[in-house]
Amino acid sequence: MSDTHTDVPSVLTAPLPIPVPLEEHRACPVTDVLRRAGDRWSVLIMILLGKRSYRFNELHRSIEGISQRMLTRTLRGLERDGLVSRTVHPSVPPTVEYDLTSLGRTFLGPLSTLADWAVLHDPDIAAARERHDAHSPH
Amino acid sequence: MSDTHTDVPSVLTAPLPIPVPLEEHRACPVTDVLRRAGDRWSVLIMILLGKRSYRFNELHRSIEGISQRMLTRTLRGLERDGLVSRTVHPSVPPTVEYDLTSLGRTFLGPLSTLADWAVLHDPDIAAARERHDAHSPH
DNA sequence: CTGCATCCTCAAAGATACTG
DNA sequence: CAGTATCTTTGAGGATGCAG
Numbered sequence: 001m002s003d004t005h006t007d008v009p010s011v012l013t014a015p016l017p018i019p020v021p022l023e024e025h026r027a028c029p030v031t032d033v034l035r036r037a038g039d040r041w042s043v044l045i046m047i048l049l050g051k052r053s054y055r056f057n058e059l060h061r062s063i064e065g066i067s068q069r070m071l072t073r074t075l076r077g078l079e080r081d082g083l084v085s086r087t088v089h090p091s092v093p094p095t096v097e098y099d100l101t102s103l104g105r106t107f108l109g110p111l112s113t114l115a116d117w118a119v120l121h122d123p124d125i126a127a128a129r130e131r132h133d134a135h136s137p138h
Numbered sequence: 139m140s141d142t143h144t145d146v147p148s149v150l151t152a153p154l155p156i157p158v159p160l161e162e163h164r165a166c167p168v169t170d171v172l173r174r175a176g177d178r179w180s181v182l183i184m185i186l187l188g189k190r191s192y193r194f195n196e197l198h199r200s201i202e203g204i205s206q207r208m209l210t211r212t213l214r215g216l217e218r219d220g221l222v223s224r225t226v227h228p229s230v231p232p233t234v235e236y237d238l239t240s241l242g243r244t245f246l247g248p249l250s251t252l253a254d255w256a257v258l259h260d261p262d263i264a265a266a267r268e269r270h271d272a273h274s275p276h
Numbered sequence: 277c278t279g280c281a282t283c284c285t286c287a288a289a290g291a292t293a294c295t296g
Numbered sequence: 297c298a299g300t301a302t303c304t305t306t307g308a309g310g311a312t313g314c315a316g
Contacts, residue, residue, distance in 0.1 A: 010250035029260035038176020082266025112148035122167035128220025
């Protein structure tokens with residue numbers, strides 16, 4: 001009923017210097033996080049690790065279509081950003097356990113908000129695309 | 139105080155078929171939205187259009203470093219997804235007005251949630267990166 | 277003023293094979 | 297088991313020129 005005027009105080013509503021300077025959006029924390037979440041595997045991996053911890057090959061088997069290389073690279077990226085922890089158990093053969101860090105777990109909330117929006121409005125987006133593609137000369 | 143157990147019912151907490159099938163994440167609405175928001179210009183443009191409507195060259199002047207090509211492409215993408223509207227005023231020379239659609243405005247909420255998280259935890263991420271890069275053999 | 281067409285560069289992503 | 301190394305492909309993004 002009252003969604004004609006959503007007044008959410010946020011960094012997004014803060015005033016911006018116009019023109020927006022290059023450095024303002026070249027190294028923007030928001031874009032930074034969105035680019036990580038926007039890659040092909042990070043979110044899926046974080047969803048799995050949100051349920052329990054996984055070993056490397058266990059993740060590999062759990063995600064159809066991911067290559068070893070991309071799994072490694074994505075895990076390294078998430079680990080570098082402090083979202084995922086990597087624990088080596090010195091056994092023979094070695095086993096490596098991946099988990100969400102506490103920082104990683106705090107990310108699941110905002111991510112859920114966005115994910116729910118995406119699923120809820122997916123039909124709208126699909127419809128808009130069909131309309132647009134129908135009118136475009138292709 | 140009570141953030142040790144965040145129980146948010148969401149699509150992210152729903153059970154997943156393991157292994158996650160290819161089609162499940164190849165055309166996933168969530169990834170889809172994240173990839174759009176994760177590109178270099180979409181969010182910035184939506185933030186500007188969230189404040190008021192803009193004409194093409196006005197946007198071009200307002201965002202330092204964006205090329206005409208990328209501005210056009212990004213606007214087309216947002217328009218195709220139904221997030222931004224494009225209105226041509228048949229004057230001489232023609233002026234084109236860009237606005238957020240109502241769908242686009244509903245997106246600002248979830249986006250803000252994520253943006254606020256990003257800004258809040260930016261120091262944590264930066265610290266994690268420094269730690270990681272220091273220990274990595276480069 | 278508002279674009280589209282063309283050409284170019286570069287990094288992300290994928291395929292495949294090999295290793296401690 | 298848990299990766300690394302190498303090669304190839306794809307697409308995002310940028311520079312420039314032309315057009316309605």
